[in-house]
Amino acid sequence: MAATPAPGAATALAARLDGLRLETDVDVLAALSHDDAEWAEVGVPLAAFRPHSTAEVSRVVAACAELGIPVVTRGAGTGLSGGANATDGCLVLDLSRMNRILEIDTDNLTATVQPGVVNDDLKAAVAREGLWYPPDPASAPWSTIGGNVATNAGGLCCLKYGVTRDYVLGLEAVVGGPAGEYGTTVRLGRRTTKGVSGYDLLGLFVGSEGTFGVITEITLKLRPARRSAPITVVGEFDDLIAAGRAVAAVTRLGLEPAALELLDRACLQAVEDWKHLGIGKSAAAMLLAQIDTPGVVGDEQAAAMAEAFRGAGAVWAERSTDDTEAEALFSARRLAYPALERLGPVLTEDVCVPRSQVPVVLAAIEEIAARHQVRIATIAHAGDGNLHPLILSPADDAAAREAAQAAFEEMLTAAIAAGGTVTGEHGVGLLKRRGMRAELPAPVQAMQLAVKRTLDPLDLFNPGKVVGDPGE
Amino acid sequence: MAATPAPGAATALAARLDGLRLETDVDVLAALSHDDAEWAEVGVPLAAFRPHSTAEVSRVVAACAELGIPVVTRGAGTGLSGGANATDGCLVLDLSRMNRILEIDTDNLTATVQPGVVNDDLKAAVAREGLWYPPDPASAPWSTIGGNVATNAGGLCCLKYGVTRDYVLGLEAVVGGPAGEYGTTVRLGRRTTKGVSGYDLLGLFVGSEGTFGVITEITLKLRPARRSAPITVVGEFDDLIAAGRAVAAVTRLGLEPAALELLDRACLQAVEDWKHLGIGKSAAAMLLAQIDTPGVVGDEQAAAMAEAFRGAGAVWAERSTDDTEAEALFSARRLAYPALERLGPVLTEDVCVPRSQVPVVLAAIEEIAARHQVRIATIAHAGDGNLHPLILSPADDAAAREAAQAAFEEMLTAAIAAGGTVTGEHGVGLLKRRGMRAELPAPVQAMQLAVKRTLDPLDLFNPGKVVGDPGE
Secondary structure (H helix, E strand, C coil): CCCCCCCHHHHHHHHCCCCCCCCCCCCHHHCCCCCCCCCCCCCCCEEEEECCCHHHHHHHHHHHHHHHHCCCEEEECCCCCCCCCCCCCCCEEEECCCCCCCEEEECCCCCCCCCCCCCHHHHHHCCCCCCCCCCCCCCCCEEEEEHHHHHHHCCCHHHHHHCCCHEEEEEEEEEEEHHCCCCCEEEEEECCCCCCCCCCCCHHHCCCCCCCEEEEEEEEEEECCCCCCEEEEEEEEHHHHHHHHHHHHHHHCCCCCCCCEEEEEHHHHHHHHHHHHCCCCCEEEEEEECCCCCCHHHHHHHHHHHHHHCCCCCEEEEECCCHHHHHHHHHHHHHHHHHHCCCCCCECCCCEEEEEHHHHHHHHHHHHHHHCCCCCCCCEEECCCEEEEEEECCCCCCCHHHHHHHHHHHHHHHHHHCCCCCCCCCCCCCHHHHHHHHCCCCCHHHHHHHHHHHHCCCCCCCCCCCCCCCCC | CCCCCCCCHHHHHHCCCCCCEEEEEHHHHHHHHCCCCCCCCCCCCCEEEECHHHHHHHHHHHHHHHHCCCEEEEECCCCCCCCCCCCCCCCCEEEHHHHCCCECCCCCCCEEECCCCHHHHHHHHHHCCCEEEECCCCCCCCCHHHHHHHHHCCCHHHHHHHCCCHEEEEEEEECCCHCCCCCCCEECCCCCCCCCCCCCCCHHHHCCCCCCCCCEEEEEEEECCCCCCEEEEEEECCCCCHHHHHHHHHHHCCCCCCCEEEEEEEHHHHHHHHCCCCCCCCCCCCEEEEEEHHHHHHHHHHHHHHHHHHHHCCCCCECCCEEEEEEHHHHHHHHHHHHHHHCCCECCCCCCCHHHHHHHHHHHHHHHHHHHHCCCCCCCCCHCCCEEEEEECCCCHHHHHHHHHHHHHHHHHHHHHHHCCCCCCCCCCCCCCCHHHHHHHHHHHCCCCCCCHHCCCCCCCCCCCCCCCCCC
């Protein structure tokens, strides 16, 4: 069903888009052809285009539909599942230049932005108005709101404050299919905090990885800025499983940290070697919690958190009394992935399990690593049950790569067996298509595919991703 | 496209469902044929059935599909848009006997329930475990979780804690169409707090008013119980618009009340006349705020709230120092609708607008009431911008009814003009179909209809609702 470009499509496209500059430089195209996923297939695009407006997106989508040229939309390319990778003969639509903040509505606590706005830039702009946009994927300094919406990005503070979906009130998208000719612009959702007028197509688009259309504008809910610096509680553990037990205990106690992150020794060490933050790297695992409940209750929760860590077997656990140290610890968490990526190919896992299953799955990961003789460094949004075991491989070693890929698939199986999902926040893209098929029963897959075929009958938008056939 | 029962369908259905008791008593059927919406069309069902299990639902849906008998699912019938009203020749599926709480998972803060569990019963059960299920529609003592999910019910505390959708992690539903034969059981969503494995079909089902299938089991997210009684702040205003200005001010200040409710004089009076709670009924409008931020910060917010009320023109505004009084005030809020319903037909409006537009829309409502010479009593989840102007009519007065219906449609127009939606939390059902068509552009309506046709190609499930043709 996928759209296939006719011979001479590039020339025809250029002719139809007279006045718009198509990018065809081979090096530029190569750079725009993939996200940050390791070993995901990358096709060769026909061209790339960097629109400045919805009207340009609309025009390009209409032309591509006519010529059978698939449209692969991308933001900053920080994705980790291959969702933004080019397919052969596609047009890459790079939205990074649609990066204006259109409105910050301080009366209604909303912001309306173009998709190419960088997450941290939005955070900074709304902070100047005393407001806060909570979703904070580790990629926030680089990743765009459009990409965050396309993957329903999570982050550290979604434990308490929710994921991207929880902040998207409305969006504008260029679509085709039942809405009309390809290139039709629609607005989904609304500007109000509540609303049930019709089916939640907005929610369907969030996390759809560009497979239903091109998101060209987004209205986001904001929160008032937090009033005081959160309290940090740190615990060190001499085995990973004990840290997992501490996470389960924190959930059971109903403590509500804003973040509860886990780093193992390999992660701590990689960051320290790179950034020299002065972080102890002796422990097998570290838990970092952030508590932002104000006043005495926050103090009580911090004490209970440290106590829960100790009860689960922490070597030590304390409330941090040093803001600089606390900041360095969270910086380390955010830098863990790039720090490890410096050392060679990193295959990133993103399983999410019920919180009580975190110790079980951490044990399964250790077993899988040992059996396949692969190095796995684990970081985790542990409080959400969202684990990122990172499989480290030497470059250019086919056997190591195969072992890594086998370990990757086995961790998915372990997560499913523990009642979890193959992807908590990175999306299906290319790398999790097989895992998604193992997770979702066939009737649900059929529903997924039927919805895709309904909303994009030409399979024009990011074909092959999410519900695409993973092959063998 | 709607399913049409063949002649003799009732007999054929009974034969196929040998061993299951179909309800055919005329009075019972009449009682099960409608929800609480005034003047919405009600059809005559073929029969009703009260399943005890998913297997029974599956068997009944399969038989209905074969015989072309539409399936209209209902919970407690507290809906206010006609979403649960019978259509001619349908089978009414009354889920009130599927009312077991299947699991409260204190390790993972989730509950799994059958759809017929009453909201307040669930609240009580999880409270015994130190947990809290926040969504609190005013119907909570009677309405079921299944109905709450089907309409994506809101309530008072969704201002701070979100609507039903924000608590639904997973569900089981009996469906047809792409998933397989009608009667196929699927599980959507998951048991983890995060997950992006495939499109958000779960979110699509929430708020779909039984038009995609029959929800037979629901897994809900819970929160830890609140530790202390919230603070109540009360303000009295001598005009409604000033109360609206206070609401806008509270939003702008970034205060985060757990609830911010508005009642006008007619509401206060009706409750007082009925329940004798001893509530002052002299004011034109009362604002009731609940603040549950713990400690000193909560105290500060309460003081700022009262100050904001006064700044907007409150006659007086104070933090309540009397828990009994505070409880009585919130009881009055919850009882406002039934108190007014005692007096005659009530046509319930449910518009939702950006918070800054609350004063504008309150003024429009006063103007519409005056022009049509109808009595309108207004209650509102004002902090959400979700207004419930209640149009009161004398019984059996055709002219009054027409005036009420004209006022109803004009308030929808006013809400749309203010950037709002025709339904914040009650759903489209029958009564808001025309309004929804005015609100949503044609391409979006076409997408809505295409999704319905894809997931329910026989139009078996609750035909005519939501995307159904409202006629002229």
